[in-house]
Amino acid sequence: MHKELKLLLIAIKNLSRQKRRSMLSILSVAFSVGVMFFFLGYYRGTYIYMMREAFIKYESGHIQIHSKFFDEKKYQDYIKEKNLIKNYSEICQKIKFLPQVVEVLPRIITFGFFSNTKEKMPITIVGCIPENEKNSYIVAQSIKQGRFLEKYNDGVIIGKKLAELFNLKIGDICFLQTQTVYNTPNIISLPVVGIYETGFHKLDKNTIFTTLYNVNLLCDTEDSANKLIVFLKNMYVVKKTEKDLRSILDKNLDIKTWEYYGQALLENEQGDSVFYAIFLGILILISISTIVATMYMNVYERTKEIGTLRALGFYKSEVFKLFIYEGLSIGIIGGVLGIILGGIPNFYLYFWGIDYTGMSEVINIPIFKIISRPMFSDVVVSIFLGLVSSYLGTFFPSRRAVKLVITDALRTN
Numbered sequence: 437m438h439k440e441l442k443l444l445l446i447a448i449k450n451l452s453r454q455k456r457r458s459m460l461s462i463l464s465v466a467f468s469v470g471v472m473f474f475f476l477g478y479y480r481g482t483y484i485y486m487m488r489e490a491f492i493k494y495e496s497g498h499i500q501i502h503s504k505f506f507d508e509k510k511y512q513d514y515i516k517e518k519n520l521i522k523n524y525s526e527i528c529q530k531i532k533f534l535p536q537v538v539e540v541l542p543r544i545i546t547f548g549f550f551s552n553t554k555e556k557m558p559i560t561i562v563g564c565i566p567e568n569e570k571n572s573y574i575v576a577q578s579i580k581q582g583r584f585l586e587k588y589n590d591g592v593i594i595g596k597k598l599a600e601l602f603n604l605k606i607g608d609i610c611f612l613q614t615q616t617v618y619n620t621p622n623i624i625s626l627p628v629v630g631i632y633e634t635g636f637h638k639l640d641k642n643t644i645f646t647t648l649y650n651v652n653l654l655c656d657t658e659d660s661a662n663k664l665i666v667f668l669k670n671m672y673v674v675k676k677t678e679k680d681l682r683s684i685l686d687k688n689l690d691i692k693t694w695e696y697y698g699q700a701l702l703e704n705e706q707g708d709s710v711f712y713a714i715f716l717g718i719l720i721l722i723s724i725s726t727i728v729a730t731m732y733m734n735v736y737e738r739t740k741e742i743g744t745l746r747a748l749g750f751y752k753s754e755v756f757k758l759f760i761y762e763g764l765s766i767g768i769i770g771g772v773l774g775i776i777l778g779g780i781p782n783f784y785l786y787f788w789g790i791d792y793t794g795m796s797e798v799i800n801i802p803i804f805k806i807i808s809r810p811m812f813s814d815v816v817v818s819i820f821l822g823l824v825s826s827y828l829g830t831f832f833p834s835r836r837a838v839k840l841v842i843t844d845a846l847r848t849n
Contacts, residue, residue: 443754447761457737458766464730465770465822466777468722473778473818475719477810479712481785484705485809488671488698493574494636496697497541497665498674499681501527504690506662515546515617520660521689530684531666536673539572541565542661544651548614550594550644552602559598560643561612563651563661566590572667575632575645582606582630588649591629595640599631606631612644616656624654720821728829735759735833742837743846752838759837763830764823771822775815782808 451458492498505518521527521542528540544563549556566585569576575593576584585593592610604610606628613623626646634640652658668677674693681691695702745755785808 439754440757443758444761444765447758448765450758450762451765461730461766461826462770462773464726465767465826466773468724468726468825469771469774469818469822470776470778471774472719472821473775473810473814474781474808475716476814476817477778477782477808478785478806480811481807481809482805483708483712486805486807487701487705488694491698491701492671492694494634494639496694498668498671498694499666499678500692500697501531501664501666501681501685501689502662502692504688506690514662515544515615515655515657517617519662520617520657521662521664522658522660524661524664527664527685527689531664531681534677534680536668536677538667538669539568541568541572541665541667542648543663543665544648544655544657544661545663546614546651546655548612548654550598550602551611551613552604552608553611555602556611556613557601558642561614561651561654562643562645563648564645565648569645574634575639578632578634579630580633582628584630585645585647588647590647590650591627592650593630593632593645594628595643596631596633597637597641598644599628601641604628604631612646612654614654616654618656620656622654622656624650626650724821724825724828728825730829732829732833735830735837739837739840740846743840743842743844746838746842747846756834756838759830759834760827763826763834767823767826768819770826771819774822775818778818779810782810786810 501521503519503521505516506514524542528542531537531540542565546561546563547558548561550559564573564585566576566587570584579593580596582593585591592612594604594610599605602610608628609625610628611623611625613621616622632640648659648661652660666677666681668674671694674695678691678693685691742755742759745758746752750758785806789805789807791805
């Protein structure tokens, strides 16, 4: 044990003796470890967490609750007696008692036509309760002109794309037309009280929002909803909340998580994961090759030094261990430095991120923000990469060098 410690101290001292060479080796390891650490956090944050959060925020919520008979594919059946939730207020109160629930949004959703008396187009009509939406849903936070809904019989909120298409401004009257629960056509006129812009074109162009009261009036459904959207503290409590909801809600209600609605997103993630696994593999290969090449030259240039150590009485195994300890020391120092270097951009992206919302029209993503979500396992993997690369880079040339005849090693320039 004493001999091993002595060899380790000599190895560390050798690093200080050859400062330029040691620094180049350490920087090579640090760069590779830093890039790896940054990439892992960046990929998890931007391409998984951010995309999922955007989908939940704009599309599905964390959980949706509706009738067992509710069929997402049959738009014409949205307003049917069997799909209506008449006691939605009572159900919402039960759901809000769960500690992980942030808000419940009762809605009545139907499909119809939007018109300005001259032109009309098919749209999605969403009836909501304004006070529930204000702090939870993205549209309420994306008003560009006018205001969000306030009174129970207020007007409509339309997307910027729709407003431009129909040349509408605040205060203009528009018309909503759809089928009632009794399959008869109905139409109401409402003023435009707000124009929103989320950057998500599907929402901004094809969806209008008004109050639950107005849509019930339009569809002749009294005080009803056909969908309850639940927002939670985060996506990681969805499974537990789903289980809790099934235990407290009526069996006639169907509960679906965001994963059900986001199947296409998850499939894209799986497809992308193959590409990023290949990219990560190439990155690891380049990192290992760079470190191995640097460490190999480090040992190869010291063949004469190896011969001198052997001539002074060092055993082959001792010389071999000496260089291995040097390599591992470089790996540890470079690994720690790499974590610091990679941690600086990770830290910034974790707390602030880089917002690309203004480029939504170009990249066609509802919200684009470069963020990072590093984990402790990323630190372990990145440092392990540095250590393994340093070890491999030292192992093979050292093993070759110690096998040389002492006189041949001493003659090497």
